[in-house]
Amino acid sequence: MPKKLKTRLSLFILLGWALLLLGDRVDELRVYQGASIAIYAIAIGSIVLLTGYSGQISLGHGALMAVGGYVAALASVEFGIPFWAGFILAALISGIFGGLLGIAAARLSGPYLAGTTLALAVGLPSLANQFPILGGEQGLYFDIGMPPQQLGESFTQYKWFYWIAALAALIVFFLLSNLLSSRYGRTWRGIGSNETAIALSGSNPQRLKIVAFALSSALAGLSGALLVMTISTASPSAFPLALSLSVVTGAVIAGVSSLKGVIFGSVILVAIPEIADAISHRVGDTLRISSTLPGLLISILLVFAVLVTPNGPGENLRHLLHKGKSHK
């Protein structure tokens, strides 16, 4: 095993262990939010791969998450497939779906691609209302079951969700960080910045873009399946347009060009409803404001991030540290 890989592996194992211990330390609400953070992290990671590396824009990743969510639920409801296999299947089928979509996407760019994917986010989830097998607005019930008894009586359902989501995120980011530091990652980055140069160097940008779209879709599908796990239901309302836009916002806040800020972006997405809740409590009107405030906060953050830290706060921090060092 190459040394770099070994170091990275031990880093991830260490991180996993820390997360495991963290799950025992905090209360149930934080554990549940931890699961959400892991799920958002995967979704944001899929955007980073797509936009930050291969230079393609998607405003419709919520639709790809829906594909994954419904595949996992159908696999369990219709075919009785164990949930973990359902998650793999969700990633696989979303990947294939994304690959097909990628063929179209590779021909489009900029606002055209954004528009197409946006339409997907609006239209696809409500397709469920057309096919009885998908359970209509009420959706499909997806139950991964209680945690194994060996884990003890005090091991809650929420912790079980957290473990699964955190493990999935760790595996995804281990594979993704290796992939992105490989030849593929570099070529993708090349497509993002100068497609002609990549074509001249002998690679096929179209094919590489399709592969990136498929991989990104697979990750989105996995995060959708995990999302459906935490709410036990795959239904159109689980994948609103706001989800697609939140994930993109999370990626922009995280710094779309690198994986390092992904956790930051997902923590913010999970924290926003809490912040909104706190604000509306202070203002006094707990009902009307708290339902609309999260959307407003997300929009403000997006604009703010684009204006102040277009490459993500991680990049700014690095610059700041660099400056500090050079002044010494």
Added chain:
Amino acid sequence: MMGNTTRKRAILASALLALTGLFASALPAQAAEVGVTAKEIKLGITSPLSGRAAAVYGKVPGAMDAYFKHVNANGGVYGRSIKLISKDDAYLPTSAVAQTNQLILKDKVFAIVGALGTANHLAALRSTNLSGRGIPDLFVNTGFSAFADPAKYKTTFAVLPSYRMEAKIMAKYIKDNLANKKIALIVQDDDFGIDAAAGFTQAGLTFEKTIKFPAGKDTAADAQGWITNTLKPANIDLAIIFATTSTTAALLGTAAALAYRPTNGWMLGSVGGDSNTLIAGKVPLAILNGAIGFNFAPDPQDPTDEYVAEFKKIYAKYVPGSTFDLTVIQGMNSAMLTVQALRAAGTNPTRKGLIAAIKAKGSTFAHAGFTPLNYSNSSHVGYNGYWIGKYSATGALLPIDGKRTIYTTDSGSGAVKVITSARPKLPKDGLPTNK
């Protein structure tokens, strides 16, 4: 080189040790019962406060809160005031799950009360496992029959008669009074509608036409399609609307605009049959006049009813300017049941004690309904029937031929029976004193 690796390992090992030390200490133990302090009992509710269903059902938390405020102003429950935390689920199952999680995990409520909507609460129940965690789930605002199944949902108590019961009673009325007529059923295509359909099947009633539609797909344009494409061509005699108020309002409003009426008129299920809300939804009184309706509670326009009079007074005091309607009566009635359940659970209420108290004493609680409450050790059923009426020219639901006949049945294969009501008297000032 070797030194470097050794140092890295040492750093790694010490980091691990530090982390273990940091996290290994035990969690502090839980003190007392969740959601109960010396001064307060925290309860939570999810209902639609935004979206299409909000106009009608969004009144439930306000109505419950009005009653709780009345009780709080008069000493609370053994000195504790009741705090109701209300969450908006926009009538979406996924939001209901998220909000119920918030109520349990963040707000740490003692119990959930009056959660609204079949599909929404079903998703929340399954996802949050209230039953397995012993969290009381009282007086749910849905007639889905499975919610009253204690084997499935140990901590959930129904209050509304089930949709199956209602369908069976409708079928009985049709067989007795409108035999051999062409009947159409307009029904929401989810567990709410499926439950009703099961009741009709049980009663052996068949339909000339059945219109199933997904929740929310009930605009005036949809309704126009149902009338012109289905109801009119089939020469329907009686159309049963088994749906929410927004559907009933859209369909009746559109029918009035098209001057369409089935030969024998309309039959409105109780969920969408509150005339005050229908009138507020711009349904002309003329089309409502003569329609058949079902109610277990008194009509909000009935000034002679002691519960209506008291509830109306309390509601006007705490929610001034809001129309007093059937939804408000139901909300306040459930709040009154909640207060009695809390009192019955004793001076130091626990979740377990609360559930045991409803099982043991729930059937004796004071309430506004005309059928008895059926709580017992083996039953989580609240009301089990309806009285049937016709809407008057002013929109009040009045007993047919001036006589209130009360029908009861069960959610299974039991027969539909006629009973005489013996409703408990209203406690003085609407303040329960039960133990």
